[in-house]
Amino acid sequence: MRNTAIGFGFREIQLPTFEGLDLFTTKSGQGIVDELYAFEDKGGRMMALRPEMTAQVMRFYIAEMSVQPKPLKLFYFGPCFRYENPQSGRFREFFQLGAEIIGSRTPETDAEVISLAVSTIESTGLKNCRLRIGYIGVLRSMLANAGILDSKISEGLHLLDKNDEKGFSAFASEAGISEEKVAEMLSLRGIGGGEEVLDRVPSDDAKKYLQELSGMMKKIGIRGFEFDLGIVRGLDYYSGMVFEIDAPNLGAEKQVCGGGSYSLIPAFGGEEVFTTGFALGFDRVLIALEKEEFEIQSPGLDAFIIPLGEEARESCMELVSRLRKSGFIVDFDLMRRNLSKNLKYASSAGAKTAIILGTKELSSGTATIRDMVTGDQKEVPLDSIRDFLGSNP
Amino acid sequence: MRNTAIGFGFREIQLPTFEGLDLFTTKSGQGIVDELYAFEDKGGRMMALRPEMTAQVMRFYIAEMSVQPKPLKLFYFGPCFRYENPQSGRFREFFQLGAEIIGSRTPETDAEVISLAVSTIESTGLKNCRLRIGYIGVLRSMLANAGILDSKISEGLHLLDKNDEKGFSAFASEAGISEEKVAEMLSLRGIGGGEEVLDRVPSDDAKKYLQELSGMMKKIGIRGFEFDLGIVRGLDYYSGMVFEIDAPNLGAEKQVCGGGSYSLIPAFGGEEVFTTGFALGFDRVLIALEKEEFEIQSPGLDAFIIPLGEEARESCMELVSRLRKSGFIVDFDLMRRNLSKNLKYASSAGAKTAIILGTKELSSGTATIRDMVTGDQKEVPLDSIRDFLGSNP
Numbered sequence: 001m002r003n004t005a006i007g008f009g010f011r012e013i014q015l016p017t018f019e020g021l022d023l024f025t026t027k028s029g030q031g032i033v034d035e036l037y038a039f040e041d042k043g044g045r046m047m048a049l050r051p052e053m054t055a056q057v058m059r060f061y062i063a064e065m066s067v068q069p070k071p072l073k074l075f076y077f078g079p080c081f082r083y084e085n086p087q088s089g090r091f092r093e094f095f096q097l098g099a100e101i102i103g104s105r106t107p108e109t110d111a112e113v114i115s116l117a118v119s120t121i122e123s124t125g126l127k128n129c130r131l132r133i134g135y136i137g138v139l140r141s142m143l144a145n146a147g148i149l150d151s152k153i154s155e156g157l158h159l160l161d162k163n164d165e166k167g168f169s170a171f172a173s174e175a176g177i178s179e180e181k182v183a184e185m186l187s188l189r190g191i192g193g194g195e196e197v198l199d200r201v202p203s204d205d206a207k208k209y210l211q212e213l214s215g216m217m218k219k220i221g222i223r224g225f226e227f228d229l230g231i232v233r234g235l236d237y238y239s240g241m242v243f244e245i246d247a248p249n250l251g252a253e254k255q256v257c258g259g260g261s262y263s264l265i266p267a268f269g270g271e272e273v274f275t276t277g278f279a280l281g282f283d284r285v286l287i288a289l290e291k292e293e294f295e296i297q298s299p300g301l302d303a304f305i306i307p308l309g310e311e312a313r314e315s316c317m318e319l320v321s322r323l324r325k326s327g328f329i330v331d332f333d334l335m336r337r338n339l340s341k342n343l344k345y346a347s348s349a350g351a352k353t354a355i356i357l358g359t360k361e362l363s364s365g366t367a368t369i370r371d372m373v374t375g376d377q378k379e380v381p382l383d384s385i386r387d388f389l390g391s392n393p
Numbered sequence: 394m395r396n397t398a399i400g401f402g403f404r405e406i407q408l409p410t411f412e413g414l415d416l417f418t419t420k421s422g423q424g425i426v427d428e429l430y431a432f433e434d435k436g437g438r439m440m441a442l443r444p445e446m447t448a449q450v451m452r453f454y455i456a457e458m459s460v461q462p463k464p465l466k467l468f469y470f471g472p473c474f475r476y477e478n479p480q481s482g483r484f485r486e487f488f489q490l491g492a493e494i495i496g497s498r499t500p501e502t503d504a505e506v507i508s509l510a511v512s513t514i515e516s517t518g519l520k521n522c523r524l525r526i527g528y529i530g531v532l533r534s535m536l537a538n539a540g541i542l543d544s545k546i547s548e549g550l551h552l553l554d555k556n557d558e559k560g561f562s563a564f565a566s567e568a569g570i571s572e573e574k575v576a577e578m579l580s581l582r583g584i585g586g587g588e589e590v591l592d593r594v595p596s597d598d599a600k601k602y603l604q605e606l607s608g609m610m611k612k613i614g615i616r617g618f619e620f621d622l623g624i625v626r627g628l629d630y631y632s633g634m635v636f637e638i639d640a641p642n643l644g645a646e647k648q649v650c651g652g653g654s655y656s657l658i659p660a661f662g663g664e665e666v667f668t669t670g671f672a673l674g675f676d677r678v679l680i681a682l683e684k685e686e687f688e689i690q691s692p693g694l695d696a697f698i699i700p701l702g703e704e705a706r707e708s709c710m711e712l713v714s715r716l717r718k719s720g721f722i723v724d725f726d727l728m729r730r731n732l733s734k735n736l737k738y739a740s741s742a743g744a745k746t747a748i749i750l751g752t753k754e755l756s757s758g759t760a761t762i763r764d765m766v767t768g769d770q771k772e773v774p775l776d777s778i779r780d781f782l783g784s785n786p
Contacts, residue, residue: 006692007717009724009742016486017410017442017472018430037411039432042476049410069741071727079410083435093409104727108710112727115714219707220714299399314612317501321508321613324400331402334464334497334505348462349402 001097001120001282005075008116010099013074015056021046026267027055027237037081037092049081052279054264057100062270070103070273075116077282089253089284100277107209110241110261111216113276117245117257118222124285125294129256130246131222132192133213134231135206136260137240142185142202146177160189161232189230197227213241237262241276247288256284302389303369304346305332306339308358316357319367319385326386347372355385394490394513394675398468401509403492406467408449414439419660420448420630430474430485442474445672447657450493455663463496463666468509470675482646482677493670500602503634503654504609506669510638510650511615517678518687522649523639524615525585526606527624528599529653530633535578535595539570553582554625582623590620606634630655634669640681649677693743695782696762698725699735701751709750712760712778719779740765748778 002012021038028051037049050056053076065072077097086092099116101109114133121129136157143153152175159168165186172182184202191200195214201207210227217225231242242260250256259278266272289296303323307316316332323330331349333342339356346354356368361379369388370377380388395405414431421444430442443449446469458465470490479485492509494502507526514522529550536546545568552561558579565575577595584593588607594600603620610618624635635653643649652671659665682689696716700709709725716723724742726735732749739747749761754772762781763770773781 007720007722009694009722011691017474018486037432037434039430041430069738073724081410093411101727106727106729108706108725109727111710119717215707216710219710298404301402313501314608317504317609317612324512327400329400329402331466332501334494334499334502336499345462 001123002077004120004123005097005099005116008073008112008119010073010075010116013057013060013076015050015053015060015076015078017079018047018049019056019059021048023055023059023268024048024051027058027264035082035084037083051082052080053078053096053098054100054277054279055268057098057277058264058268058270061102061273062265062268065102066270066273071109072102073099074102075099087253089250089281089287091283095282096279097282098277098279100275102275103273104276105261105274107213107216109276110213111220113259113278114217114243115220115222117243117259117278117280120280121245121256121285124289126247126285126289127292128247128249128288130248131225131243132228132231132246133210133225133241133243134228135201135203135210135240136232136238136242138201138203138206138229139185139188139232140239142181146172146175146181148175148177157232191227191229193226195227197229201229209241233258233260237264237267239263243278245280247284247291249291250284250288253284256281256288298350299329300350300352301331301346302328302351303330303353303355304342304349304351305330305355305357306342306346307333308339308356311359312357312362315362319355319357319382323386323389328386328389343370343372353389394516395470397513397516398490398492398509401466401505401512403466403468403509406450406453406469408443408446408453408469408471410472411440411442412449412452414441416448416452416661417441417444420451420657428475428477430476444475445473446471446489446491447493447670447672448661450491450670451657451661451663454495454666455658455661458495459663459666464502465495466492467495468492480646482643482674482680484676488675489672490675491670491672493668495668496666497669498654498667500606501609503606503669504613506652506671507610507636508613508615510636510652510671510673513673514638514649514678517682519640519678519682520685521640521642522681523641524618524636525621525624525639526603526618526634526636527621528594528596528603528633529625529631529635531594531596531599531622532578532581532625533632535574539565539568539574541568541570550625584620584622586619588620590622594622602634626651626653630657630660632656636671638673640677640684642684643677643681646677649674649681691743692722693745694724694739695721695744696723696746696748697735697739697742697744698723698748698750699732699739700726701732701749704752705750705755708755712748712750712775716779716782721779721782736763736765746782 024032036051039047041047079093080096081093101113143156156171159171169182191197198207198210231244233242238260240261244255245257246254247256248254257278257280261276263272263274305316305320307313320330320332343354351372354370354372361367366379366381368377369380417425429444432440434440472486473489474486494506536549549564552564562575584590591600591603624637626635631653633654637648638650639647640649641647650671650673654669656665656667698709698713700706713723713725736747744765746765747763754760759772759774761770762773
């Protein structure tokens, strides 16, 4: 995943594991405190283990990076913490990978961010996932045009995010929105599918934007995605494009990635700067890989070296050091065990070969190399072991 | 560092960022609570952000790994936390890399651990560091033979670790140790230097052990280390060989790595299993590299692609995607800027080349590739860009 992000021209940043509590409540509201690991430090300050990293990126940007050339392309990876009931795909400590492009607001910016999200997931080997792209700006404008104040819009969005259509209707009619308008808002949730559904988007700007984005996505080779105007992300700050990636085999907690475009920096005291970003649940990707019966390869050992007798021990250590310097993954007998116990250990450690150094072999300047899969043995001059291992994948 | 540890046949383990407070006090005593970030969770349990990871490795070993074939070779990397006054090389959040070999007790086990510590540090490019090897077992035996109880020995060792010779003498005479014996104990601190000083070690077992270790260290190519029988590590549990690596240009906080052999598992409820391990201060290594004016290379960009005009934009995105899939680090114009602004941005992003796609070039199926160092420009067929970049390091 890291290599993919670097290949896209993103730079990795490191962020602290905990910060002042107010950083997180500024972004997500006081409601988040119940889900946080918050604590008072010895200096009487309220701190919290980070529940996510976007707020930290914004703080870091304002404090250290605002004068750097735009766009800034940043990514991060690390543990986050939420105090919730643990269940499959919901851990109290979990790992997030995320990325943001700060300071640009074009369809290609959004395409680049979505493309990175898809590519990092594909780079793990996960086969089965589903990308949906929406545009929260449409619903936001409808609510604003119906006279709902900015500060109240989030309340309505939260109800829809929780699939509470009844609650949303009550909220809307209380705010004086006509039944017809409410029905129009709810009907956005039915707009899902291929590019053809964009004709039903009740905003020309959004439609044009999504069509342009769709063309770009195809050019960069991302296929099989769908539009879904019903996506309402739980967070208040998304303003334009939003997207989600699901791994269907995860069941109820199937979302592995979510993101969109927003302008969050003013909340932290900086000037307005457009940003598009995403966060990806690393643990969920791992669980989804397990469900696909993906085999995570351990690096194993290129060779396990076994000295027979005290005299061979120092020659063994010289050989180990020489092979490691040539880049081979090599281990050796640390416990002075006999040949058969050593072969058993080498096998359990996944060694491809065992190299046996005995007094007889040493006096002739050779070693016995045993293929741990076939059991074939071959005498090889000490000078040629490197070449032998290199040609023996 | 990671690749070096894998090359030595160590496996990486992930440990939680915080655990129950008593895990850390079991290992390090109640005194450590003052230095910890400890907090009560919503379930009323006392937790602490980890101050180091050895105690976690031991818990993990007992809970999950005790039946695995020995020796177990494990390494870890992650943030640790101490509530202390921040200063150069002492941060409240810092990164540790560490390794343990569990279940083996031979000089080659110790040689392997020391060798890994030295090799991981060398792999970063740090030139100037100093390895000292001691044997805390000598002093421990002298104190035990003089009738000091195990539970009191730590008290004496702590005084010496803090260079408090006067305090140690008072402690020893109070415990009824003769002046002659105290002088003998203190004289260990003068035994430092090359292999020749081992003749002065007042324990035949320790001397023989260190001589054997020394021979092995040379065979694996580690030179320039010294013996120092005065090393008394601050932690209670080391029992045999101990070692420290300093980066002299760090000043007062010059130790970058410390380790040794111990048997800690009984304290956590497991059976006695010998272990050799180390922990390495990653931040200190970085500071030492900075002092050596080491330049940390950023990956930069192989190419920055600039479309001129709307028609070129989609071709640009196709090319970007194709080059990234071939493994190149590639970025492109996200903000629809003009050529000169794009070239300026490409330069600030460390791009080696800029690829310019204009209408004229596209109709002839070519692009202009500009060398960002020399400014030379060359027209290259679109199909040959991959080869051109590959041959243009």
